[in-house]
Amino acid sequence: MQPLTNRAKPVDRRPMTLVERIYLWNIFKGMMITLKHLFKRKATISYPEQKRPFSPVFRGLHILNRDEEGRERCTACGLCALACPAEAITMEAAERKKGEEHLYREEKYAARYEINMLRCIFCGLCEEACPKDAIYLSETFAPANYQRKGFIYGKKDLLIPHPKEDPEAYKKALGNRYKQSQNAN
Numbered sequence: 001m002q003p004l005t006n007r008a009k010p011v012d013r014r015p016m017t018l019v020e021r022i023y024l025w026n027i028f029k030g031m032m033i034t035l036k037h038l039f040k041r042k043a044t045i046s047y048p049e050q051k052r053p054f055s056p057v058f059r060g061l062h063i064l065n066r067d068e069e070g071r072e073r074c075t076a077c078g079l080c081a082l083a084c085p086a087e088a089i090t091m092e093a094a095e096r097k098k099g100e101e102h103l104y105r106e107e108k109y110a111a112r113y114e115i116n117m118l119r120c121i122f123c124g125l126c127e128e129a130c131p132k133d134a135i136y137l138s139e140t141f142a143p144a145n146y147q148r149k150g151f152i153y154g155k156k157d158l159l160i161p162h163p164k165e166d167p168e169a170y171k172k173a174l175g176n177r178y179k180q181s182q183n184a185n
């Protein structure tokens, strides 16, 4: 029968020689390949001790942002939820009470804010839709979990650390955004 391509290789059916039958030569050839790779640059790293830097365009886990005073920026306008193609965001709005000005930047805030990370496709449209710079996709990813409910992230999981109470954690959560803001000043 005529082959469709010329890629087929005929099988070598010659009887094995003595050297081939004792396999030592083949084992030696295999060991040489292993030895050659010992001196090559490693393709792997010792994760989690070593970590690769993320690409500047990496879109990871969401962060709910605060302003420089530590007040929550989100005003529960719902634009992020509206923009989300995966319908992953839900929220409940509440009105800021007297004396809560140091907690919430706007008169309306998100009393409940949830993202279902199993639905999210990390497209970044919520970040683009937000008029208050209140949400952004950070340089980290959602850790693995055994239960589906572990992937429903609430406000306590999403809120960035307080810039005054924990400045180091705040800077770390901002990542590249912090460096960019420093360069812009």
Ligand code: SF4
Pocket: 080, 083, 084, 085, 086, 087, 088, 089, 115, 119, 120, 121, 122, 123, 124, 125, 126, 127
């Ligand atoms: S990144 Fe995209 S899919 Fe995920 S919550 Fe934001 S808009 Fe929705």
Ligand code: SF4
Pocket: 073, 074, 075, 076, 077, 078, 079, 080, 081, 091, 110, 129, 130, 131, 132, 133, 134, 135
């Ligand atoms: S994160 Fe931004 S877009 Fe979403 S509800 Fe809050 S202020 Fe509105």
